[in-house]
Amino acid sequence: MLKKILARSLLNYTTDQLWEILTGDFTLVFEDGEINTNAKETLYSAYSWRFHKEYPNTPLLMRHHVQHTLAGGKLGSKTHLKLLGDVMWTTHDVYIGELDGIELRDTLSRIVYELTNVMYSDLSYRVEADVVSLDIVDFIEIMSYPEVDKVLSNLTPDQASIDRSYAVLTDILTSPDKLPHNPVVRAVQANLVDRNQVLQCLGPRGYLTDIDSVIFNTPIMRGYVAGLRSVHDSMIESRSSAKSLFFSKSPLEDAEYFSRKLQLLCQIVKNLHPGDCGSQKYLTWHLRGPEVENGVVLYKGDLAYLEGKYYLDQESNTLLAVKKTDKHLYGKTIQIRSVVAGCLHPDPHGLCSTCFGELSYSVPENTNIGHMCATSMTEKSSQSVLSVKHSDGSSVITGIVLPIEFKEFLMVSDDQSSYVLPETLKSRSPKLIVQQAEASGLTDISLRDDVLDLNITRVSAITVVGIRTTVGFDVNGLEVIEVVPIPVSLNKRLASFTYSLLEHIKLYGWEVDDKGNVIINMDNWDYKKPIMTLPLKHFNMSDHSEDIAKIIESRVDDLSKRAEDGSPEATLIELYDLVNSKLNVNLAVLEIIIYGAMAVDAVNNNFDLPKPWTTKCLGVSGSTITGRSLSAAMGYERHRETIINPASFFSEHRPSHVMDCYLMPAEAIADLES
Numbered sequence: 001m002l003k004k005i006l007a008r009s010l011l012n013y014t015t016d017q018l019w020e021i022l023t024g025d026f027t028l029v030f031e032d033g034e035i036n037t038n039a040k041e042t043l044y045s046a047y048s049w050r051f052h053k054e055y056p057n058t059p060l061l062m063r064h065h066v067q068h069t070l071a072g073g074k075l076g077s078k079t080h081l082k083l084l085g086d087v088m089w090t091t092h093d094v095y096i097g098e099l100d101g102i103e104l105r106d107t108l109s110r111i112v113y114e115l116t117n118v119m120y121s122d123l124s125y126r127v128e129a130d131v132v133s134l135d136i137v138d139f140i141e142i143m144s145y146p147e148v149d150k151v152l153s154n155l156t157p158d159q160a161s162i163d164r165s166y167a168v169l170t171d172i173l174t175s176p177d178k179l180p181h182n183p184v185v186r187a188v189q190a191n192l193v194d195r196n197q198v199l200q201c202l203g204p205r206g207y208l209t210d211i212d213s214v215i216f217n218t219p220i221m222r223g224y225v226a227g228l229r230s231v232h233d234s235m236i237e238s239r240s241s242a243k244s245l246f247f248s249k250s251p252l253e254d255a256e257y258f259s260r261k262l263q264l265l266c267q268i269v270k271n272l273h274p275g276d277c278g279s280q281k282y283l284t285w286h287l288r289g290p291e292v293e294n295g296v297v298l299y300k301g302d303l304a305y306l307e308g309k310y311y312l313d314q315e316s317n318t319l320l321a322v323k324k325t326d327k328h329l330y331g332k333t334i335q336i337r338s339v340v341a342g343c344l345h346p347d348p349h350g351l352c353s354t355c356f357g358e359l360s361y362s363v364p365e366n367t368n369i370g371h372m373c374a375t376s377m378t379e380k381s382s383q384s385v386l387s388v389k390h391s392d393g394s395s396v397i398t399g400i401v402l403p404i405e406f407k408e409f410l411m412v413s414d415d416q417s418s419y420v421l422p423e424t425l426k427s428r429s430p431k432l433i434v435q436q437a438e439a440s441g442l443t444d445i446s447l448r449d450d451v452l453d454l455n456i457t458r459v460s461a462i463t464v465v466g467i468r469t470t471v472g473f474d475v476n477g478l479e480v481i482e483v484v485p486i487p488v489s490l491n492k493r494l495a496s497f498t499y500s501l502l503e504h505i506k507l508y509g510w511e512v513d514d515k516g517n518v519i520i521n522m523d524n525w526d527y528k529k530p531i532m533t534l535p536l537k538h539f540n541m542s543d544h545s546e547d548i549a550k551i552i553e554s555r556v557d558d559l560s561k562r563a564e565d566g567s568p569e570a571t572l573i574e575l576y577d578l579v580n581s582k583l584n585v586n587l588a589v590l591e592i593i594i595y596g597a598m599a600v601d602a603v604n605n606n607f608d609l610p611k612p613w614t615t616k617c618l619g620v621s622g623s624t625i626t627g628r629s630l631s632a633a634m635g636y637e638r639h640r641e642t643i644i645n646p647a648s649f650f651s652e653h654r655p656s657h658v659m660d661c662y663l664m665p666a667e668a669i670a671d672l673e674s
Contacts, residue, residue: 266596269370271350281342282335308358433466
């Protein structure tokens with residue numbers, strides 16, 4: 001029978017003393033139960049008990065022990081943060097009624113910072129004897145495991161086979177039972193190494209891309225452990241370094257310049273006020289669950305990105321904070337408190353902490369919340385562009401998903417990368433219509449004896465194709481024509497005419513109508529052949545960053561559309577889906593970014609931040625920056641245009657900006673003092 005030790009009695013000793021007196025296994029008695037543990041686990045946990053010593057009313061609970069934190073998992077690089085966070089917030093909840101909330105939060109955060117340094121310094125030498133290393137034998141052990149050996153021995157050069165091998169390897173690397181003592185497996189389970197990089201070592205390297213994101217037709221079927229032994233594989237792999245150099249220049253510059261623009265735009269959202277404004281405005285949100293395919297997590301589920309947001313619980317009619325463990329919310333539609341929906345706080349440059357969510361606890365006092373959120377998102381995007389070489393795994397091509405309303409006129413091939421005309425259209429004399437600018441290379445067909453000599457992506461790059469069919473005849477015997485426009489691009493991948501269609505065009509020709517559109521008659525067409533295909537092109541982080549910028553920036557031409565009521569909420573959801581398709585950004589952060597881009601009436605040059613008692617719309621970011629305080633415009637670009645524009649001197653709506661002190665310091669200081 002294990003000896004019992006009262007957990008609170010250990011608070012009478014220093015950490016150094018505990019290292020001397022604690023040995024072996026024992027039962028630790030907490031105020032809410034008992035844990036069978038040992039000296040190592042308890043010594044690790046004892047560092048966090050400084051909170052209990054300095055704030056003696058804090059209960060010492062089982063969840064303040066690392067065994068509870070790990071929950072059967074492995075000790076990792078973030079274990080101490082989870083443990084310290086549990087203890088800190090327990091202390092915070094006990095003392096929040098006695099001490100000033102902001103001062104308490106900042107003091108407790110300082111203790112976490114100090115304990116992190118203490119644990120790093122102390123454990124670095126105390127557990128030196130327990131540190132293990134990796135060598136090639138550990139990787140060979142995994143590759144020799146029967147399941148892995150079988151799947152690697154039967155690899156074929158296609159996406160499905162590579163996916164299967166990754167799924168098997170992922171199962172081995174994450175299973176607690178299959179290779180529990182293998183150092184590589186333990187490192188993956190402890191999140192000490194990147195799992196995707198380990199997969200590249202053990203499994204096939206897969207499909208790689210060139211600088212222009214076009215995927216090489218032949219995948220690399222060996223990983224780094226087996227070695228890249230052919231000139232072909234080495235040449236393709238060398239493009240990873242070329243991409244790293246390329247993306248560190250213009251793409252990174254573009255991402256950083258957008259970051260600067262977004263910060264200037266959002267800095268108008270200055271203040272985060274503690275408390276609840278009492279708003280009854282809500283953002284309607286349908287929670288999606290996790291999506292997994294072939295053992296690969298395609299989407300973690302909305303809870304990972306909504307954690308901390310307050311929603312209205314219909315049963316109790318109270319606000320609850322979304323937790324990662326609230327899996328019962330999957331598939332449900334909830335009402336979320338959101339500054340985009342409307343915060344009632346009277347500060348024209350601020351919002352309340354309830355509309356922002358529990359992330360407000362992590363915002364230091366006097367922080368410009370707009371600048372913080374803009375930086376939080378763009379730093380992740382910029383870092384992903386910069387780290388393209390390290391995150392460059394096997395590229396996966398997204399298959400075409402054609403909306404059901406178009407399936408009468410177009411079908412998707414079995415490989416999900418090409419479009420086929422349904423044979424049911426044959427009796428309706430179908431014709432294809434594309435913009436002449438998107439098929440500018442058709443003139444090259446007559447100059448070539450064989451269309452196979454052409455690069456199809458240079459001949460055509462199509463975003464939308466029109467399907468023109470005859471649906472009948474009117475009373476005068478004239479044809480009744482129907483034209484259905486169908487989008488055929490996907491994630492920067494523009495459709496191209498197939499070689500079969502180019503051969504058809506070479507044989508039967510094409511027409512140009514009075515609008516400049518190319519018309520292709522599909523009489524005599526073999527309906528078994530595809531008409532268009534999407535190139536093997538990967539949607540990279542540079543493309544991702546550009547698409548984020550497009551959503552937020554927009555164009556002057558779109559101003560009337562963005563001024564429609566409901567546009568901010570719809571744009572927020574669009575931005576959320578795009579950003580979190582590759583990054584991990586909380587909804588609260590994206591809300592502030594959208595709020596910073598909003599205006600009362602952008603059409604009539606009122607760029608104040610909207611409130612529930614005003615109108616609201618999304619503006620065009622370039623116009624919004626110059627339409628607000630000129631200090632932000634002077635910190636951005638086009639200074640001459642701004643200065644000579646008469647509108648710069650007659651606007652009645654000039655909300656203040658944090659950079660006003662640089663343009664008009666005396667007036668800015670006087671405004672603060674008033």
